[in-house]
Amino acid sequence: MEPSKEENDHVSRDTGLNFFGTITASVTHELNNVMSIIEQTAGLLDDLCAGAEYGRPIENEKLREISGKVAKQVDRGVAIIKRLNFFAHSVDEPIRTFELNVLLSNLVELAQRFAVLNRIRLEDQIPEYSINLKTNPFILEQVVFICIQLAITADEKDGLVTVTCEGLDSGAMISISGPPVPESEETDSKLSLLQNLVNELKGTMQVTLDEAGRSAFKLSMPNISEEASL
């Protein structure tokens, strides 16, 4: 028996929440690292002040080095927060027109920590010119993120995963390529979820293996109307 629309909505909501949680947990972990460095750097400054009270002079060069370290971490923290904020706004409207290249660049940055933990290099080779797409940005982010997740689970350490996109007449093509994806139950389950999400966006998906043994997810995503998504 086919699942009802309510059942599908329930699964879709759970999947979306799960994805949102995964990204938020990763970003807050990164922010925690930033805060840890700032806290210890502030502590170092306190140590130096305490030393100065006992007559040990603080050198200007040392102070500059410390303020440089704090500034670097603040910049890092601001960039992380901007990325999370951009991502959080992708649930504002179910269907809207947005710059696909900007959304993908942001998502690749959000996924960097996952790639690093798997010792995989993740690069975006996304054009700088605007590629507009009208679809559900949050579901599209889930689709691309699952492809990235699959690509970075490869056994090939220090492998390279790339994300690219190009505009089509009535939509866009997104490609995620990398080392071959290992076969497992988890892979099958992710592929099944991926196919459902691509269907929700009225898109098509091809998974190919080239001569060099690299796997590629090719996602053809059409512009869709608000009515089409109902």
Next chain:
Amino acid sequence: MNTEKILLVDDEEEFISVLAERMQARGVKVDAVTSGADAIERAKETFYDAVILDMAMPGMDGIETLKHLLAVNPDLQVIFLTGKATLEKAVEAVKLGALDFLEKPVKFDALLDKIKDAKEKKILLVEKREAERIKNIIGKKGW
């Protein structure tokens, strides 16, 4: 004066660099590495009072690193630094033989206290092992 010798393991270079500087200023001898594999190599060469180990690292994570470290030296005192998300793993680490864990951002004084605890525990373990060794020798010789 503190004479603890510790190994810091964290892939955040800036973090271990500033932490090492603060500890060295307090007389703690510090080695710092950015991966589990490097930590294992160092532990083969040096007998540390404590290893401060990050849970989430590229390649070999904290738990895997802990298992290898304890295989190299079962008396090694390992203190985990962990985020909220890896708290369950930290509990698992203690069950596997880690001394304790602290949540990031870590309070410096709390970490120093844990290092002192680690050193005391290590001394007790070494003394106990030495006493057992002497007891075995005496038993074999029949004195």
